[in-house]
Amino acid sequence: MIFRKATPEDADSIMKLEAECMPHPWVRSDIEALTKEPLKEAIVADNGKDITGYIGLSFVEDEAEVGNICVSPENRRQGIASDLLDEACLSLRSKGIKTLFLEVSSDNEGAIGLYKKKGFGHYNTRKGYYGDSDAMLMRKDISQE
Numbered sequence: 791m792i793f794r795k796a797t798p799e800d801a802d803s804i805m806k807l808e809a810e811c812m813p814h815p816w817v818r819s820d821i822e823a824l825t826k827e828p829l830k831e832a833i834v835a836d837n838g839k840d841i842t843g844y845i846g847l848s849f850v851e852d853e854a855e856v857g858n859i860c861v862s863p864e865n866r867r868q869g870i871a872s873d874l875l876d877e878a879c880l881s882l883r884s885k886g887i888k889t890l891f892l893e894v895s896s897d898n899e900g901a902i903g904l905y906k907k908k909g910f911g912h913y914n915t916r917k918g919y920y921g922d923s924d925a926m927l928m929r930k931d932i933s934q935e
């Protein structure tokens with residue numbers, strides 16, 4: 791498995807992942823923007839045959855946000871999302887970014903478990919943000935590792 795920066799040619803594979811993993815998949819223009827715009831980036835997990843996971847990031851000054859992270863259902867619980875977060879932190883740190891933020895639904899136990907394990911702290915809640923569930927706002931200081 792290699793982890794590399796996504797290119798516009800990865801858009802179809804990322805769209806397939808989004809369709810498999812997300813109730814409201816991102817549209818092509820959003821995904822292409824991740825591979826083209828200067829303040830955005832996507833990193834993919836590539837096993838030589840398929841893109842098994844990806845993380846989408848945006849950043850400004852010394853802050854960044856995880857827009858999305860997903861791993862195909864048949865490849866979960868093998869550490870791929872953890873590795874994607876590690877690769878993201880490496881890349882962001884090299885750009886001088888100090889804090890990584892994200893937002894997760896309070897009913898997404900898998901993602902919350904992942905973020906806690908990777909050292910994110912819960913700092914605020916937006917009640918009812920997703921209708922039936924709250925948005926948990928989490929962040930991690932990535933400047934020190």
Ligand SMILES: CC(C)(COP(=O)(O)OP(=O)(O)OC[C@H]1O[C@@H](n2cnc3c(N)ncnc32)[C@H](O)[C@@H]1OP(=O)(O)O)[C@@H](O)C(=O)NCCC(=O)NCCS
Binds near residue numbers: 811898
């Ligand atoms: C959340 C997601 C990205 C995790 O990907 P993954 O590659 O399976 O994650 P990892 O293997 O790196 O898991 C690391 C740790 O996170 C936690 N975790 C991951 N999935 C979990 C689950 N379903 N339930 C509970 N804890 C979970 C565990 O602590 C796990 O460590 P362990 O396997 O040693 O117990 C994946 O389940 C996914 O794509 N979900 C759908 C999309 C999604 O909800 N994205 C987040 C949007 S905010």
